[in-house]
Amino acid sequence: MFFNYLKISLRNLLKYRGYTFINTVSLSLGITFCMLVFLYVNQEMTFDNFHTEKNRIHSVLYHLVVPDYNIDSYGGAHVPAGPVILGNLPEVENFVRLWDYRDVVSDGTNSRKELLTFADSSLFRIFNFPLLYGDSSTALNRPDALVITEKTARRFFGGENPLGRTLTIRLGREFDEFTITAVAADIPPNSSIRFDFLLPFLRIKDIQGNEFFTDWSYQSAVTYLLLTENAEPAAVVSKFPEVIKNYLDTKHYQYELRTLNQIHLDPNCKLLTHLSGDITNSYILSAIAALVLLIACFNFINLSIGQSVGRATEIGVRKVVGALRSQLMVQFWMETLVLSFISLFLGIALAELFLPTFNSLTARELQLNLIDNPALLIAGLAVCLVTGLLAGGYPAVLLSGFEPVDILRNRFKTTGVGILNRSLVIIQFALCVFLIFVTVVMSRQIDFMKTKELGFNDKLLLSVEAVNVGDSQFDKKYHRKVIQNPTVLSMSATDASFTGAYMMSVGLPTGRPNESALMYRVDCDFVKTVGVNLKAGRDFSEVLVTDRDRAVLVNEKLVEVMGWEEPVGPQLRLPDREEPVTVVGVVKNFHVQSMRYALEPVILHISEIYPTRYFYVRISADNISSTLSFLKDTWQELAPQLPFEYHFVDEAFDRNYRAEERWHRIVRYSSIFAILIACLGLLGLSALMIYGRIKEVCIRKIHGASEISITSLLFKKFVIFVLPACVIGWPVGYLVMQKWLEHFAYRINIGTTGFIISGLVVLVVALLTVSYHTLKTAHTNPTEILRHE
Amino acid sequence: MIQLKDITRFYKAGSVNTYVLRRINLDIREGEHICIMGPSGAGKSTLLNIIGMLDEASEGEYRFLDYDVHGLKEKQRSQLYKEFIGFVFQSYHLIDELTVYENLETPLLYKKIKSSRRKSMVCDTLDRFQIVGKKDLFPSQLSGGQQQLVGIARAIIAEPKLILADEPTGNLHSEEGKKIMELFTRLNEEGVTIIQATHSEQNAAYSKRIIYLRDGWLVDKL
Incomplete structure (x- = not known):
């Protein structure tokens, strides 16, 4: 039975090639979007999870509150805090401090300012940064030790083993020679800790003097604690005031802990990480992906229902020869699933294609690797199944409900293009109006910020x-x-x-x-x-x-x-x-x-x-x-x-406006995708709608209607979609953009441009889309059609 | 086998009832070959649909074998007609996307007959109708007569007791029509009850009993 369904599905998909194409393309675009966003969200949610002891590693941060001065800020623990905490709390097994500084690195011929990271030698005992060369237990022991990453090694020494080679690094005023003691594998993209040059923590004295290590006033370093196996973080936190009270004013200063996996997305940890995330981005991207997928699903529902007329006889016959409604539903579902599986594969290929663009949009180095990342495949299959069930569900219920006697006696009233189809098209276009509106307002704001008089001459x-x-x-x-x-x-x-x-x-x-x-x-x-x-x-x-x-x-x-x-x-x-x-x-x-x-x-x-x-x-x-x-x-x-x-x-x-421009590009790409998918749907739907009226058109023509009057008659049907789409899309866009603009001290008035452009673009695109079938129909020779009646 | 008592069928059109069948009383025994004749709009197809349980009478009683059809639930009724009735249509109603073989197989699939037995049933039927050579063709590749042959083959493959045929030769030219009628006669001789609706006097000549319908009434003669 299963293979029979599969066979029939494939034949039907082939038979209605045009619609299959539209459905596959739009579904796969939707799936592509979802895949890419899943990659992003998945990385955001699994940051730093490659460290074996990830559950025992916590970062210490201070929380400074001075109500009189409206001060409420977070930062890395004070530099001496690490050793003091280790000495006083038995729950703490080890600690590591990291401190960043930019200065000149030279190999004798080239010199450049680089990011230098100073770290305690315990770094490699607490975290899992595998070494390609060198011994992790001694890598940072020598005062002139230098650990570089594979990428840095390639830059300075080509493919050679750089162990024992030297680089000259300036710390403060003086240049000093450092010997490479280890080469670390390149740091995974989902690591909060990133480094190119790793130096012994004690060498900070060259820059800041020895007071740095005992200074409780304003020097701080990113500090991680490795707690013992059964230690309760809350218990450790509760002991902090006792530990720090000799050094800090505990009325204003509190020490807190964050588990390693919280650091990436915690807005209070922004200063502790090299790559901080924002959960809002994940939400916005997920919402956009869901919208695009929704538009694609709407296409599917629309076209399936529109096509139902053509399949009525098949349904009737199947029922007469004994098909149960449930069996027909399974058959239709199967067709949807086959389609969404094809779309899944196409979607994966497209995701691969768009990945570099997506990476530059989100400023990430995501990789699409289904074998190493089974979660991605599972997510893809889940999206595909859910899409298949949702998009196929309504048409399956509807089509399988046809009464055979009506169909076989031609008493069957075509469901054709009904209220539901129209509403779905309106929603699709409302989403497009919304996205275009947002794009226009964003680009105007960015333009405004870039061209606003700065008060000084920034040219040349x-x-x-x-x-x-x-x-x-x-x-x-x-x-x-x-x-x-x-x-x-x-x-x-x-x-x-x-x-x-x-x-x-x-x-x-x-x-x-x-x-x-x-x-x-x-x-x-x-x-x-x-x-x-x-x-x-x-x-x-x-x-x-x-x-x-x-x-x-x-x-x-x-x-x-x-x-x-x-x-x-x-x-x-x-x-x-x-x-x-x-x-x-x-x-x-x-x-x-x-x-x-x-x-x-x-x-x-x-x-x-x-x-x-x-x-x-x-x-x-x-x-x-x-x-x-x-x-x-x-x-x-x-x-x-x-x-x-x-x-x-x-x-x-x-x-300064890179983040804004990135979002602008993301929304712009999404609106192009959304319009593309919605147009594909409208193209299919217009074919079905116009096909249903072809007899009417012919009769009108026989009675003297001109091609122009026929064209405008058919166009009118579609223009009606645009108005309610705007009525829904505009206010939502307006509210969202109002909120977005509040982030800027200097901002534009939303004005009318966004309304006009989004309305016009959708109108013109919709008319262009339907004009193909409209003009074709208006050109039809009426005798051709009526002869078959 | 079939007892119809005061069967009436009307459609509501606004506040007026349009009658298609009026107080039909009819007894049909197993093994009969019956022809329903009458002009267009006389109610022939409606009567067939009611007998075939695709449609329901507005009034009256209908007994099929030992079942009170008018008292059965939707699901039981469809169980009943799937078990005992095969349909043949004027426009064949084969499924265009399926080959001849698959069209024949479809009713068996829905009856959940096992694969090996299904295969042998389809092969027997292909053999019996001498269409083995056509089994991989699609309906569009067959002539009208061949399509109707497949239509009949599909109707009898699940071994029904009753075949309902609505203008089975309506779309065929006379030579093809003759072959189909001869086929029906042979099936009837093998014990299948056949009820067909037709316009054609020629077709009617093949049946043993003729029923006349006019404006929904059962009449003795047209």
Whole structure:
């Protein structure tokens, strides 16, 4: 019986090739989406699960709460906490601390700033990072030990075994030689801990001095504890206050634990991991995948019902020769299942094809490997089964309910294209309207953020990382040489990047909590170089010695927050100096962060106690490439060992919006998919609807209707779908986008563009889709059709 | 075998009842070969459908073998006709997607007959109807007469006691029609009861008893 069903299914699928094609393509697109999203969600949910002791590994983090100042923050445990906890709590078997730092790595010919990770030697005892070369028990024991990953080894040493080879690494001011003691296998993509260069934890002293290891004030490190077999994490947490009370103010500081597998998705652990996730992304992606699959299922239901007329006789005959309703239902289900299995295979192939795109959209390195990942195959089969049962369910119930006597006596009223089909098409198109609406609003917002006046001139402005931090001689020499080139218009030095995360902030004495200002150390040429506009007062002066420590420039926002009537002249007390400083000038507001964030008060000062971290160079539009090589050559002349790293400020600013752009691309791709699938469905449905009216069309033509009037008559039927689709899609899109825009301090008004574009696109696409069958029908020669009646 | 008593069938069209059959009384014994004749719209097919239990009488009593058909539940009724009745249609109603072999096999599948026995039953029938050579063809590859042959073969394959044929030769030319009627006569001689509805006097000549229907009434003569 089973094979009989299978055989019949395949023959039917072949017979109705067109519909089979539409159904397979749309179902497989739906399945592709689900597969990709499953890969993503599965990785998110199984982060760090490759460590054998994953259930015993916990991360320690501090929770700082100061209600008076609205402070509520989390971070890695204080540096000395690990050893102290191990010494005091018998439940703790071991600990490891990790600390990141960026500095120059050189193999003699090339040097580049790299991410260095300092770790206690227990790292390899607690975590499972397999070594290709070297001994994990001694890998980090030597003070000059260096563990690199396979990928890094390939970069520096090609395919050779690098054990015993050396690399020169700068820690703080001095370069030092490190010997490679081990090579770790490349780190799996689902690891929260990532490293390229692993150095002994104690070597941090080269950068931070020995106080670092006993500092309970502000130094923290990512700290993991390995608890003993039967230890209760809650019991350990309850003992923390007793342990830390000698070092920390336990009124504000609490220590907490997070199990290894919680770290990836916990928003409070963002600082502890190299690759933090957000559960919301999983939800949004799953919702989109479900929507796309739903649209595909709707196609299937629609087309099956539409086709039912053609299959009525078969159903009637089968019933007359003895088929039970249940047997017919099984048969129809079988057909759906065969179809969804074909779609599954096609879906897997498509998923493979789209994986690189999906990876770049989600910024992940997902792999589609069915053999290593049986969960994926099971999920695929489950999706396929559920789809088959759901999509096939209604048509199976409906078709198997036909009464044979009606069919065989031609008294059968065609179910054809009914209310249900129409509603499903409307829902499909409502989803399309929604997705297009979201795409349009997102792209307008991104565009708005990218083109909004920043308050300074970000074009042709170069930011050069001053890797030789603290050597003011170098800074001055470089500045002097560079400024001589006529294509370099101006140059300035600062202690923080505009676009980077590091910024120093100071509290403002407004009487209200949480009022603070960002503080930048700049130099006399800053205003000119960056192109900030002076609104009142004067710029810093080279000649006035008092400007060095006692003068600041502030922005309009600070004036507003302070409520100064006369902005030039007031004095401010800064925490880092004894004497108050005087505001000598006010600059217009300028954005130093993404438009997500509101403008903040800014203080500019030129005190040289803060070392230069960035040079800002304004160059002329002529000969940009030779200017760049001049900057680089000059750099290497002065510091041959140090890499020259730069970026254009406008590009860096645009990178602020990478997350938004990624989401925009995801939604854009989804809407294209959704429209494609919905159109396929509409194409099939329009064929069925128009086929049902072909006799009417012929009779009209015989009585003198023109092709145009016939075409518009048929078009009208489909235009009716678009209006309710918009009525459903628009408000949902509006609400969702309203919510999304709330994340941005600077945002667009939703306006009418989104409504117009989404409505028009869906209308035009729907009309184009149905025009094929419509025009064909309008062209039909009526005698051809009526002769058969 | 069949007793119809005051069988009436009407359809509701708005508030008016349209009568298709009126107070039909009929006795049919096992082994008969009966022909129902009458003009279009006389109610021939409706009567056949009621006898075949595909349709239900609006009023009246119907006994088939020892069962009160009018008192049976839907499911029992369909069990009954599956067991004892085979249908032959004017437009053959073969399943287009299935070969001749598979069309014959279908009723046996639904009767859950085991594979090996099914195979031998289908082969016997193919043999008996001399269509072995056609077993892998699809209906569209056969002539009308051949299709009807398959239709009849499918009707008798499960060894029914009664065959109901609605205009079995209506779509065939006379030579093919003659062959089909000869086949029915042979089946009747083998003991199968046959009731056919027809327009054709020629076909009627093959049967032993003729029933006339006009406007839903059973009449003696047309």
